[in-house]
Amino acid sequence: xxxxxxxxxxxxxxxxxxxxxxxxxxxxxxxxxxxxxxxxxxxxxxxxxxxxxxxxxxxxxxxxxxxxxxxxxxxxxxxxxxxxxxxxxxxxxxxxxxxxxxxxxxxxxxxxxxxxxxxxxxxxxxxxxxxxxxxxxxxxxxxxxxxxxxxxxxxxxxxxxxxxxxxxxxxxxxxxxxxxxxxxxxxxxxxxxxxxxxxxxxxxxxxxxxxxxxxxxxxxxxxxxxxxxxxxxxxxxxxxxxxxxxxxxxxxxxxxxxxxxxxxxxxxxxxxxxxxxxxxxxxxxxxxxxxxxxxxxxxxxxxxxxxxxxxxxxxxxxxxxxxxxxxxxxxxxxxxxxxxxxxxxxxxxxxxxxxxxxxxxxxxxxxxxxxxxxxxxxxxxxxxxxxxxxxxxxxxxxxxxxxxxxxxxxxxxxxxxxxxxxxxxxxxxxxxxxxxxxxxxxxx
Numbered sequence: 001x002x003x004x005x006x007x008x009x010x011x012x013x014x015x016x017x018x019x020x021x022x023x024x025x026x027x028x029x030x031x032x033x034x035x036x037x038x039x040x041x042x043x044x045x046x047x048x049x050x051x052x053x054x055x056x057x058x059x060x061x062x063x064x065x066x067x068x069x070x071x072x073x074x075x076x077x078x079x080x081x082x083x084x085x086x087x088x089x090x091x092x093x094x095x096x097x098x099x100x101x102x103x104x105x106x107x108x109x110x111x112x113x114x115x116x117x118x119x120x121x122x123x124x125x126x127x128x129x130x131x132x133x134x135x136x137x138x139x140x141x142x143x144x145x146x147x148x149x150x151x152x153x154x155x156x157x158x159x160x161x162x163x164x165x166x167x168x169x170x171x172x173x174x175x176x177x178x179x180x181x182x183x184x185x186x187x188x189x190x191x192x193x194x195x196x197x198x199x200x201x202x203x204x205x206x207x208x209x210x211x212x213x214x215x216x217x218x219x220x221x222x223x224x225x226x227x228x229x230x231x232x233x234x235x236x237x238x239x240x241x242x243x244x245x246x247x248x249x250x251x252x253x254x255x256x257x258x259x260x261x262x263x264x265x266x267x268x269x270x271x272x273x274x275x276x277x278x279x280x281x282x283x284x285x286x287x288x289x290x291x292x293x294x295x296x297x298x299x300x301x302x303x304x305x306x307x308x309x310x311x312x313x314x315x316x317x318x319x320x321x322x323x324x325x326x327x328x329x330x331x332x333x334x335x336x337x338x339x340x341x342x343x344x345x346x347x348x349x350x351x352x353x354x355x356x357x358x359x360x361x362x363x364x365x366x367x368x369x370x371x372x373x374x375x376x377x378x379x380x381x382x383x384x385x386x387x388x389x390x391x392x393x394x395x396x397x398x399x400x401x402x403x404x405x406x407x408x409x410x411x412x413x414x415x416x417x418x419x420x421x422x423x424x425x426x427x428x429x430x431x432x433x434x435x436x437x438x439x440x441x442x443x444x
Contacts (some may be wrong), residue, residue, distance in 0.1 A: 003105035004035035007099050010085045012095035013042055017057065017082065019089035023050045024095040033103035036314040038078065041070040058083050104139075111135050113122065133290055173303060173341050176214025178427050180412035183403050184376065188215075188303065189340035193332045193373060195309070196401075197346040198380035199353060199362045203399060203418050203425065207380060208305050208345050209236055216275035219302035222295045223277050226311040230277045236423040240267035245421045274299065282313040285330040292338060301340050306331065308345035309370075327367035332373045346370065348379070356388035361404050377405035382418055394433035399425070 015022055023046065033043040045064040049056040054233070056064075064072035115132045123131070166173070172186030181187050188194060198204035205228065212221045225233060239246040242262035249259065276295050280287065288306065295301050314323025329342070335342040352363040358381045364370055367415040370377065379402050383395040401414040415428035 001431045002035070002109070003102040005102055005154075007037065008095045008098040008102075009034050009036060009039045010082050012092060012099055013039060013046075014084070014086040015089040015092035015095060016043075016046055017079075018086060019059075019092075020046075020050070020055050022089035022092045023047070025089075029096050029100060032100050034090060035106070036251055038070075038075075041065055041068070042079070044081075045070075071136065094401060099165075107139055111139050130262045133294070169395045172218055176217075177401075177414065177416070177425070179416070180378075180403075182403065183406070183410060183414065185409050188343070188436045189375070189408075190302075191336045191338045192339055192375040193328075193335050193344060194376040195328075195344045195346050195364075195370050196378045196380060197359070197383055198382075199348050199350075199359070199385070202380050202382040202385045203420065204345050204380060205307055205427070206236065206418065206420070206423045207401070207416075207425050208307055209423070210240065210277060210344065211235065211343065212303070212305055213237065213240070213270075213273060215303050216273040218274075220249050220274040220295070220300045221303045221305065222301055223275065223278065223305045223307070224283060225277065225279050225289065225307050226281050226283055227307065228279070230279050233277055233279075237270055238263055238266045239421075240423045241269050243422055243424070244280040244294050246423055248423070282311065284329060285334075286314045288331065288347045289334055292334065292340070296338065299336065304340055304342045304400065306337070306342070309348055310347045321369070328369050328373040345373075353387050356386060358402055368423065371405060374405065376403060378403050378414075392433075398433055 012026075021093055029043075031040045031047070034043060037345060041067070042061060045068070046056055048064065049060065054060070058076065062076045062079055065075060068396050086370050105265045113137050117118055118135070119129050121128070141201065146322065156438075161171075170186040172181075172184065172189060174181050174187040175184070177430070179284040196207065205225075209223070215221050223233070233422050235246060235250055238244075239249050242249075242259075244259055244266075248256060250262065253259065277364055278291055283306070288304075292301060309324065309327065312324075312327050314320070314327065318423055331342055331344060334340075347364040348359055352359040359379045361371060361377060361379070363379070376401070380399065381402065382399045383389050384391050384397075389395070397417050397419060399416040399418040402410050403414070405411070415432055417426050417428045
């Protein structure tokens with residue numbers, strides 16, 4: 001038997017006829033949640049009347065249905081019967097819950113039919129399982145409903161937050177880079193999205209992996225890589241954790257005993273991290289949501305890394321700019337829905353290489369969409385990686401992460417030390433090198 005409750009649908013519609021204002025108590029219910037098509041038409045007409053600021057009854061609804069071509073000779077009688085089914089709107093919320101629950105069950109049945117078709121169709125079992133998981137991921141995606149909150153309640157929650165902050169209970173997730181955490185007021189926030197942009201060879205992925213390792217000591221982190229395999233990521237993790245040159249590790253010389261000792265020690269430390277990797281090219285939004293929800297079910301999830309934005313696949317929008325606009329807003333929505341922090345790595349245009357200076361937000365590809373959706377935007381600059389750098393010795397290993405946009409805090413510059421051969425990023429410990437000295441070059 002197909003899940004449905006005619007009585008609950010009648011009760012819901014009858015409650016709204018008895019009290020039009022009750023429609024505001026069940027926001028978010030879609031007309032397609034009703035099993036009977038005529039009930040869908042009635043509810044849709046009710047919503048249109050509410051949106052227009054008009055009251056409705058069986059006469060005005062019948063008129064609206066007639067104008068839409070959805071009424072026949074028996075419609076008025078059916079509306080009258082629904083209106084008399086209940087005498088008030090006391091149980092309207094419960095009726096809506098029952099209608100919604102049955103709708104979800106029908107969706108699950110439809111998904112099971114689709115999965116059965118996938119199993120009988122073409123493709124390898126692994127491909128079929130992946131498509132089946134995407135079907136279920138769609139079903140699991142439920143937009144969070146948040147009701148308006150009176151300022152008195154907001155004040156109570158806010159004062160509790162301030163009290164927690166004063167007691168050292170900062171809700172931020174520390175990045176492990178002290179200079180960055182100072183600007184971010186303690187670290188990343190759940191529901192927020194940070195975008196880090198850089199040109200190739202400036203250490204973008206190395207920085208992302210360093211942040212992921214730092215946070216994975218206490219929080220569960222999912223790292224989605226679209227350009228490197230998991231084994232390539234492991235090479236870099238191992239180099240960073242062992243302080244052994246990446247080239248020696250990749251070479252894996254059987255006689256290099258110090259290297260093997262370092263790898264063993266690094267493996268022990270890496271095994272304690274709450275870090276999950278994934279390698280897949282051309283991810284789309286549904287892929288990311290499916291993977292994030294899968295990890296959350298198995299391990300919990302606090303932080304998501306996407307490396308990198310421009311490699312993601314769109315959904316057939318009219319142009320690439322529009323696709324990336326949809327993608328970045330979709331990732332931000334995911335952060336809010338799952339209450340996780342998200343870090344998205346982004347490529348910068350070649351124009352950043354045409355003159356010798358730190359990059360600006362205009363160098364970010366599709367910066368308009370990113371600027372609108374991101375809570376923070378940071379741009380990474382490695383002096384010796386710039387093609388016009390004079391490679392001054394004072395700037396060897398010196399990198400700068402500039403926070404150029406910060407929705408809830410200051411902008412600022414974070415000096416970093418990058419040991420490329422070790423794939424290590426850390427706070428810059430010495431005096432900040434000055435441009436214009438004999439051992440450096442001037443910015444243009």
